[in-house]
Amino acid sequence: xxxxxxxxxxxxxxxxxxxxxxxxxxxxxxxxxxxxxxxxxxxxxxxxxxxxxxxxxxxxxxxxxxxxxxxxxxxxxxxxxxxxxxxxxxxxxxxxxxxxxxxxxxxxxxxxxxxxxxxxxxxxxxxxxxxxxxxxxxxxxxxxxxxxxxxxxxxxxxxxxxxxxxxxxxxxxxxxxxxxxxxxxxxxxxxxxxxxxxxxxxxxxxxxxxxxxxxxxxxxxxxxxxxxxxxxxxxxxxxxxxxxxxxxxxxxxxxxxxxxxxxxxxxxxxxxxxxxxxxxxxxxxxxxxxxxxxxxxxxxxxxxxxxxxxxxxxxxxxxxxxxxxxxxxxxxxxxxxxxxxxxxxxxxxxxxxxxxxxxxxxxxxxxxxxxxxx
Numbered sequence: 223x224x225x226x227x228x229x230x231x232x233x234x235x236x237x238x239x240x241x242x243x244x245x246x247x248x249x250x251x252x253x254x255x256x257x258x259x260x261x262x263x264x265x266x267x268x269x270x271x272x273x274x275x276x277x278x279x280x281x282x283x284x285x286x287x288x289x290x291x292x293x294x295x296x297x298x299x300x301x302x303x304x305x306x307x308x309x310x311x312x313x314x315x316x317x318x319x320x321x322x323x324x325x326x327x328x329x330x331x332x333x334x335x336x337x338x339x340x341x342x343x344x345x346x347x348x349x350x351x352x353x354x355x356x357x358x359x360x361x362x363x364x365x366x367x368x369x370x371x372x373x374x375x376x377x378x379x380x381x382x383x384x385x386x387x388x389x390x391x392x393x394x395x396x397x398x399x400x401x402x403x404x405x406x407x408x409x410x411x412x413x414x415x416x417x418x419x420x421x422x423x424x425x426x427x428x429x430x431x432x433x434x435x436x437x438x439x440x441x442x443x444x445x446x447x448x449x450x451x452x453x454x455x456x457x458x459x460x461x462x463x464x465x466x467x468x469x470x471x472x473x474x475x476x477x478x479x480x481x482x483x484x485x486x487x488x489x490x491x492x493x494x495x496x497x498x499x500x501x502x503x504x505x506x507x508x509x510x511x512x513x514x515x516x517x518x519x520x521x522x523x524x525x526x527x528x529x530x531x532x533x534x535x536x537x538x539x540x541x542x543x544x545x546x547x548x549x550x551x552x553x554x555x556x557x558x559x560x561x562x563x564x565x566x567x568x569x570x571x572x573x574x575x576x577x578x579x580x581x582x583x584x585x586x587x588x589x590x591x592x593x594x595x596x
Contacts, residue, residue, distance in 0.1 A: 233472035326350030368520030448496035547571035
């Protein structure tokens, strides 16, 4: 919906990035949990500790071998076998240890000759044994609330016999306010990142009326791309003012200064600039934080950064956080662009660094944390 000339969207001030993140932490609430099948929970954020019954109930053999008491093999060796008081029982992997046995010796560590049994090597107590409760201890959760389930977590929970877990997987409605290729590409990229980070993204039809979307409800947050500037056809911020509550218009981050944030009812609404680089910068720094808060995630930075040495200096304005794409070569991070990030700078880079608002930049040789792109 075009903005009237006398109601042009303007930015009164740029709100520091840290203040925007604090606002989100204070006002965005985690969504209501739901219980789902373990097999479908990979990537979701756990809402309640995942605990399993004690497993195994009894000590089990970890190898195929001979179940025996370790003390009877003390000082045994190939040239000085230890005569065992009785022939040990042979056990297979996963079999319960017989009474009196506290270890499992490999098959070639015991020699049988008629009724005589000899240990050819000493065995330590507990060797070759899975103790009772070693796989799962009910007092120690497999996964704690606020963690995102990895594939290995799902496998361990399923192996422990758990069928369902309680998660928070917020539903976000993502819309490109205009039907052009840039807005559409940004919307698809962000929707994909939401899915990878444990949310559920509904990609709306490009160009759909934002006001109608906000008024209609549905979903637990809205992310809209485009219409946040002062152009003649920019109206996204005014629509949010009309349909909800505007908390911030103008964020002190480059690129992305025209971004806005607010609420439509209880739903947080993030308005991203219509440029790919600016939309991406704000999503990575603000949108992911909003998603983590909706998910109840304890760790807001669950993708490890790589520490590299900066190949050449990066200059930034104090008071303005800056997202800079970098290319990695031989442990060095080469900055490729700043302020406006061309498509080629994004595709030729291996990740990004964030220069904090209080910094004038980084000198060549500085250590920097490089984070991966979505």
